[in-house]
Amino acid sequence: MRTDWSLFFGSFHPLIVHIPIGILLFAALLNSIAAYRKNKTLEFSAGLALLVGSLGSALAAVSGYLLSASGGYDADTLFWHQWIGIALAIISFCAWWIRRNQKKDIFLLKTKLSTWLLSLCVLLIIAGGHLGGTLTHGEGYLTAHMPSFLKSLFPATPREQLQKLPPQLDSVRIYTNIIQPILHAKCVSCHNPNKQKGDLVLNSAEGIMKGGKSGNTLVPGDIDKSELIHRVTLDPDNSKFMPANNQPPLTTVELGLMKWWVASGADFNKNIAESKLDEKTKFLFAFYLGFDEESNKEIVLPEVAPADSGIVRQLKEMKLIVRSLAAQSNLLDVSFVMVQKSSPEQKKKILQKLLSVKEQVYRLDVSNCALGNEEMKMISGLPNLNKLELQKNNLTDETAAPLKALQQLVSLNIGQNAITDKSIAVFKQMTGLQKINLWQTQFTEEAVKKLQDDGVVVER
Numbered sequence: 001m002r003t004d005w006s007l008f009f010g011s012f013h014p015l016i017v018h019i020p021i022g023i024l025l026f027a028a029l030l031n032s033i034a035a036y037r038k039n040k041t042l043e044f045s046a047g048l049a050l051l052v053g054s055l056g057s058a059l060a061a062v063s064g065y066l067l068s069a070s071g072g073y074d075a076d077t078l079f080w081h082q083w084i085g086i087a088l089a090i091i092s093f094c095a096w097w098i099r100r101n102q103k104k105d106i107f108l109l110k111t112k113l114s115t116w117l118l119s120l121c122v123l124l125i126i127a128g129g130h131l132g133g134t135l136t137h138g139e140g141y142l143t144a145h146m147p148s149f150l151k152s153l154f155p156a157t158p159r160e161q162l163q164k165l166p167p168q169l170d171s172v173r174i175y176t177n178i179i180q181p182i183l184h185a186k187c188v189s190c191h192n193p194n195k196q197k198g199d200l201v202l203n204s205a206e207g208i209m210k211g212g213k214s215g216n217t218l219v220p221g222d223i224d225k226s227e228l229i230h231r232v233t234l235d236p237d238n239s240k241f242m243p244a245n246n247q248p249p250l251t252t253v254e255l256g257l258m259k260w261w262v263a264s265g266a267d268f269n270k271n272i273a274e275s276k277l278d279e280k281t282k283f284l285f286a287f288y289l290g291f292d293e294e295s296n297k298e299i300v301l302p303e304v305a306p307a308d309s310g311i312v313r314q315l316k317e318m319k320l321i322v323r324s325l326a327a328q329s330n331l332l333d334v335s336f337v338m339v340q341k342s343s344p345e346q347k348k349k350i351l352q353k354l355l356s357v358k359e360q361v362y363r364l365d366v367s368n369c370a371l372g373n374e375e376m377k378m379i380s381g382l383p384n385l386n387k388l389e390l391q392k393n394n395l396t397d398e399t400a401a402p403l404k405a406l407q408q409l410v411s412l413n414i415g416q417n418a419i420t421d422k423s424i425a426v427f428k429q430m431t432g433l434q435k436i437n438l439w440q441t442q443f444t445e446e447a448v449k450k451l452q453d454d455g456v457v458v459e460r
């Protein structure tokens, strides 16, 4: 990778920015004590802190400006954050300059003006700091974990508004309530009227239909031709992968919804009832919106702590595809598609590493990986695994046996393996199992019937 000095310096912004914040707040404190005690030494110290703080904020403003060139920040928030930062550097410097020589300070006018400016600096620090937090942690980061009695005092963020949808799934508008919020959360920061990366604007239906530089952004009904889908399904290492610059990618569920929307003709007006969804898609929508249609209960995903980001990075470096399952969940969707041809030792090493985030793994695709008994033992150590793709692994009844430990597993694809009716005992022990794919296995009609009698949906 080529050295980019401006981005290199820019990346220190989050570090540098805290220096002037601390020093200027301290200057304000010293200044108040000095005024209260009428102490010249303290007043001098306050002035010195003000000077250092103002130089620090100039440095922070420059590094921030360089960092902003990397893109991917919300344009409006960035605008205000940037100008507040620049104003802070200028005003704090003026506050110092005015008081620099106080000998001729008639009626303390200069000191008073400087104090007012310093108070203004404190307000700017609070506002600018908050916007900086919003840029890095996203809107609503402050209220996200707030107790609900306090939360009700604040307006809902767009994401929370999305969750306050009409009680019936049928009246949810697919574009307005689902697709648009996804694009807003993940794409609009770089694709808006002010910042049209690739000449593409994604914050309006017109912009999406008009498309970008290459023209075929959206081809209704054709996910393969639509650049909008092509770009988000690429290997994350590909330079054309969207969102660019390592911004958080679409979750698996978001990707599924976007694909469905384009494949179904990309209608901008219909609601769910008008769209005549099949069961599977309807479930996807219900899942995304967080309610279970039949029982009118919320779908409850296991609550887990965030996965260790260092481990996730290492897994990605080992060419695993790791996506978060859904917004506001720490669960992961993991796929081995890019390592299917790696050596057995390498795959074992990856599985071993995966066990360091075992709580978080919710979906796992290890199809066509030539895994054996030992690997099945490792996989059965994933306590929250909900969906497992094991097709084409040369499994036998013996090698597949450890899977019985997967009590939470809901969906299993074990097709194209040489397993027989003997494995029925294994599946019966998976008490959570609701769906199984047995395509090209040696299961007999009778054994299938036994599973169906237990309420398991069998696909063949």
Ligand code: HEC
Residues within 6 Å of the ligand: 070, 071, 072, 073, 183, 186, 187, 188, 189, 190, 191, 197, 198, 199, 200, 211, 212, 213, 214, 215, 216, 217, 227, 228, 231, 232, 239, 240, 242, 243, 244, 245, 247, 250
């Ligand atoms: C960090 C900034 C950034 C984010 C976030 C981002 N993009 Fe992009 N996008 C770019 C840049 C830069 C280009 C132009 C370079 C290129 O074509 O790869 C681009 C180009 C594109 C193009 C090709 C336009 C054309 O016709 O040539 C599509 C489609 C696209 N982005 C879709 C998306 C989608 C969908 C998302 C959200 C999931 C997204 N982008 C998020 C920066 C971003």
